[in-house]
Amino acid sequence: xxxxxxxxxxxxxxxxLEESQALITEIRGIVRDEIRSNTSVIICPPFIALPAATRxxxxxxxxxxxxxxxxxxxxAFTGEISAGMVKSTGAQYVIVGHSExxxxxxxxxxxxxxxxxxxxxxxxxxxxxxxxxxxxREDKSYFRVVEAQLQEGLFGLDRKEFxxxxxxxxxxxxxxxxxxxxxxxxxxxHAYIRKxxxxxxxxxxxxxxxxxxxxxxKPDNAQTLFGQDxxxxxxxxxxxxxxxxFVDIVKAMH
Ligand code: PGA
Numbered sequence: 412x413x414x415x416x417x418x419x420x421x422x423x424x425x426x427x428l429e430e431s432q433a434l435i436t437e438i439r440g441i442v443r444d445e446i447r448s449n450t451s452v453i454i455c456p457p458f459i460a461l462p463a464a465t466r467x468x469x470x471x472x473x474x475x476x477x478x479x480x481x482x483x484x485x486x487a488f489t490g491e492i493s494a495g496m497v498k499s500t501g502a503q504y505v506i507v508g509h510s511e512x513x514x515x516x517x518x519x520x521x522x523x524x525x526x527x528x529x530x531x532x533x534x535x536x537x538x539x540x541x542x543x544x545x546x547x548r549e550d551k552s553y554f555r556v557v558e559a560q561l562q563e564g565l566f567g568l569d570r571k572e573f574x575x576x577x578x579x580x581x582x583x584x585x586x587x588x589x590x591x592x593x594x595x596x597x598x599x600x601h602a603y604i605r606k607x608x609x610x611x612x613x614x615x616x617x618x619x620x621x622x623x624x625x626x627x628x629k630p631d632n633a634q635t636l637f638g639q640d641x642x643x644x645x646x647x648x649x650x651x652x653x654x655x656x657f658v659d660i661v662k663a664m665h
Pocket of ligand 1: 421581585587588649
């Protein structure tokens with residue numbers, strides 16, 4: 412088993428260019444002084460900060476990602492950003508299928524499948540988000556929902572392409588709400604996701620895939636979540652906007 416431990420920060424629609432540069436500089440300093448583990452740290456600031464972030468992160472081990480990309484490689488799509496454009500900034504990752512994209516911007520499983528394909532084709536790693544709503548948790552359809560998100564929205568990738576994928580389980584009811592899935596609930600879903608990957612690809616591929624948990628991860632709950640067998644790290648929203656909290660969450664990975 413060689414899968415990586417990863418903590419990624421999703422800044423969402425926060426921080427101007429100047430503010431982004433200040434936060435990156437702060438995170439870079441604390442990570443350099445305090446992190447001595449093999450946990451990969453990734454930050455995903457807004458698009459406008461990516462080129463400056465690449466320069467600020469040069470010579471560090473901190474990875475850089477975008478929060479979205481278009482599903483076509485290029486074309487007449489006013490206002491959109493392609494995976495190739497993301498790659499050209501120096502970023503190495505892109506988040507695909509975040510629930511806010513699914514909820515507010517109509518990203519269906521079909522669209523996430525095309526985005527994942529384009530991203531991998533352009534040489535990016537994909538942080539692919541899945542997760543059920545509160546209604547789906549309550550009506551007990553959550554395994555089925557997450558399985559469909561994987562089957563229809565991601566598994567169009569072949570084995571080689573899939574080696575560039577990190578999965579993030581983010582129950583929608585836990586995002587930005589202060590509600591966190593219990594470590595048992597999260598572990599149950601992570602183990603299920605790994606089983607679905609093993610069935611579609613191979614046991615080895617499933618064992619090598621990093622599966623992150625996201626949804627109100629904070630410094631004080633990170634350690635118990637990360638202590639679960641199938642939880643390989645976190646995708647952090649609100650707490651990633653404070654350098655101290657974000658790095659404390661990385662430290663909880665030890
Ligand atoms: P949160 O967001 O940590 O603020 O709940 C997580 C995410 O949406 O990626």
